Amino acid sequence: MTYQQLKYLHPKAFKRRCGVQPNTFNLMVEILKPDLDRRGKKGGQCKLSVEDQLLLVLEYWREYRTQFHISTSWNLSESAVCRLIRKVETLLMNSGKFRLPGKKQLYQQADNWQVIVVDVTESPIERPKKSKEITTAARKKHHTLKAQVVVNQETGQIICTAFGKGKVHDFRLFKLDRLPMLPNQLCLADKGYQGLAKLHPDSCLPTKKPRQGKLDNSERQHNRSLARLRIVVEHVNRKLKIFRILAERYRNRRRRFGLRFNLISAILNFELSSPF
Structure with missing residues (x-):
């Protein structure tokens, strides 16, 4: 057609x-x-x-x-x-029309992004020929590439991204990326970012249930409230994976994965901010 x-x-x-x-x-x-x-x-x-x-x-x-x-x-x-x-x-x-704001904008335009949400999404890839230890994700037991997205909680705009191998932990990828966040910016994350408060005091994570214990009512309410705020990044991941090149097993060379991911992210940002 x-x-x-x-x-x-x-x-x-x-x-x-x-x-x-x-x-x-x-x-x-x-x-x-x-x-x-x-x-x-x-x-x-x-x-x-x-x-x-x-x-x-x-x-x-x-x-x-x-x-x-x-x-x-x-x-x-x-x-x-x-x-x-x-x-x-x-x-x-x-062309410059489809570019993400980038990490520098986190402190240059801190007033515009006072609450940000961090999350990681995975894309499966073909099995590497040399060594399976290169990209194996320990959690899902298959070969993946990880993409970290930083999203503005208010608008859903993707600010910046970072990429890593499947075996890299979510929090380690965050530390390697070294986001230049200011103290007055609130960062929301999931349970995979335990220890984030040591790097950025103004962060909010869900409360983990203690081993052989239960969460009280206030802790459960805190987790529910945080989930309502974090849901915006899950919607962003869903919009990205409408393009099946990011959702299905990636068959191309991995060196171009970041360019395609950023380009599709920038197109989504453009449509989000456009008046039509």
């Missing part, structure tokens, strides 16, 4: 099909046109329009079919699909 057939869909149906809103799609097309539209220029010209080239890449992110199956659907070679995906991703990232 080409863009000429999709552009008449209702905006909600268009987002379900492509993963982005129509206005976001149009902005991405404007960014890509100077490089992908080569009509009248020297060199090769892709048989697909700029809109269809972008739709092909979004289809790859959204459905994560193999490049062979996508190439047969669009009547292209498998190598052409691979080159197109990498080119579109690089152009969108270099």
